[in-house]
Amino acid sequence: MKLEHVGVVVHDLEAAKAFFTALGLELEGEVSLKGDTVDRLTGLDDVRTDLAMMRTPDGHGGLELIKYQAPRRDGHSRVPMNTPGIRHFVFSVEDIEEVLERLRSHGGELVGELVQYEDSYRLCYVRGPEGITVELAEELVRREA
Secondary structure: OOOOOEEEEOOOHHHHHHHHHHHOOEEEEEEEEEOHHHHHHHOOOOOEEEEEEEEOOOOOOEEEEEEEEEOOOOOOOOOOOOOOOOOOEEEEOOOHHHHHHHHHOOOOEEOOOOEEEOOOEEEEEEEOHHHOEEEEEEEOOOOOO
């Protein structure tokens, strides 16, 4: 078994794509979907969506960004980090400060602080468009493969 991708519903698909591209993900493809099959799959009526599939450079992780054109639903996207449910995605990075600056230029905001965990990692949470939070992790001591 493998995890294929994670789907995230967004209001601003272009901003979300720009944020995750700045993080280092690559746009794999885009598609618009509607019709009976999509309605039955989602349990909604008259669904119209735009999707963007993003992949990590190593090809092992996927992020599906989904914008519902219909039906529309507003939701609160700035929930505290201790709210039950999926709160963040973790990405290993080489230069955490450089990645953090790239994300800031695309609307990313540091949630807390950039911290060092023991002698192992430098870590931070960054909130991007739609309140999507990513954790950046820079390993300080590289493990041998």
